[in-house]
Amino acid sequence: MPTLACGIILAVMSLCPVVPRQGATVRMLLLVVTSSMIGCRKTLPCEYLASMNPQPPPLISVLLPVYNNMAYLREAISSMLTQTLDDLECVIFDDGSTEPVWQVIETFADPRIVHVRHPTNMGLAAALNCCLDVARGRYFARMDSDDISMPTRLEEELALFTAGVGLVSCWGYTVTADGQRIPPAEDPYLFTRIRVSNVAIRQNITQGNLLLGAASIFPRDVFERIGYFDEELALAEDYNYWLRILQHYEVAVVPKELYQRRHHANNMSHWQRFSRQIDYAELSRQRARQFPTVTHRPISRPEAPNIINEA
Numbered sequence: 514m515p516t517l518a519c520g521i522i523l524a525v526m527s528l529c530p531v532v533p534r535q536g537a538t539v540r541m542l543l544l545v546v547t548s549s550m551i552g553c554r555k556t557l558p559c560e561y562l563a564s565m566n567p568q569p570p571p572l573i574s575v576l577l578p579v580y581n582n583m584a585y586l587r588e589a590i591s592s593m594l595t596q597t598l599d600d601l602e603c604v605i606f607d608d609g610s611t612e613p614v615w616q617v618i619e620t621f622a623d624p625r626i627v628h629v630r631h632p633t634n635m636g637l638a639a640a641l642n643c644c645l646d647v648a649r650g651r652y653f654a655r656m657d658s659d660d661i662s663m664p665t666r667l668e669e670e671l672a673l674f675t676a677g678v679g680l681v682s683c684w685g686y687t688v689t690a691d692g693q694r695i696p697p698a699e700d701p702y703l704f705t706r707i708r709v710s711n712v713a714i715r716q717n718i719t720q721g722n723l724l725l726g727a728a729s730i731f732p733r734d735v736f737e738r739i740g741y742f743d744e745e746l747a748l749a750e751d752y753n754y755w756l757r758i759l760q761h762y763e764v765a766v767v768p769k770e771l772y773q774r775r776h777h778a779n780n781m782s783h784w785q786r787f788s789r790q791i792d793y794a795e796l797s798r799q800r801a802r803q804f805p806t807v808t809h810r811p812i813s814r815p816e817a818p819n820i821i822n823e824a
Contacts, residue, residue: 572600574650578640583612585659592661598668609634638742638750657727659775666771679762682729685772726751728772740807753797
């Protein structure tokens with residue numbers, strides 16, 4: 514019965530105009546009724562949550578999709594809520610976690626947190642897109658649920674947005690599951706590959722990802738031009754997005770270690786499971802050329818093309 518009622522209510526909501534005050538009032542009332550029903554909060558469309566928020570939009574919306582990683586989630590959220598630039602909202606999207614991550618999220622009483630649950634796991638690209646639907650900020654900052662941002666990250670990244678710049682990131686380093694820093698010799702990607710000039714990134718981005726994706730930030734007008742993350746990519750969705758952004762904008766990187774990327778068994782098994790079957794870097798490049806703008810989201814993510822990784 515609750516599921517049927519939710520379906521009826523959401524159908525009525527879809528008929529209500531977005532702009533007129535009467536339509537907004539009707540949607541607000543329906544949203545309150547729907548939210549009070551068992552199980553319905555999990556199925557509300559993300560765009561309604563954004564349109565119903567009466568607060569002034571923040572400067573930055575942090576996009577924080579979550580799938581398990583409960584052991585590290587509190588540190589990740591705390592690192593964003595303690596930023597020196599505090600004009601932000603933290604959009605946390607629980608993408609069908611099998612661990613009780615909601616227990617961690619609900620311990621934070623900070624009004625800047627916007628939290629959404631989804632009953633099943635859709636994948637990172639789709640979860641990021643749901644975050645974009647909810648987010649109301651002028652800038653969108655990526656953040657992974659098992660990593661840590663240094664306190665000045667957002668402030669220092671935002672300072673690099675000058676005319677023509679559409680994407681900013683920073684340097685970082687890798688830590689173990691218990692927070693111990695991995696030596697540079699064992700971390701060539703973050704200590705060598707991404708520590709290049711802005712010009713070198715521009716010149717070589719089509720050869721491979723030279724940016725720390727989870728530490729990136731881009732403006733709303735870039736999103737309005739480029740569109741959504743490509744949900745056909747189980748991996749390298751950020752690389753695809755950077756390729757599409759750099760077709761139109763410049764890139765800048767803060768040459769400071771402002772991000773800790775955590776290395777643990779769960780994220781490595783995810784990478785290995787997909788990367789052995791498909792060359793996602795090449796697939797990302799192909800789709801960036803074929804689909805430079807993604808203006809709509811698919812109802813369900815189709816299977817990725819069978820591009821074999823010969824490495």
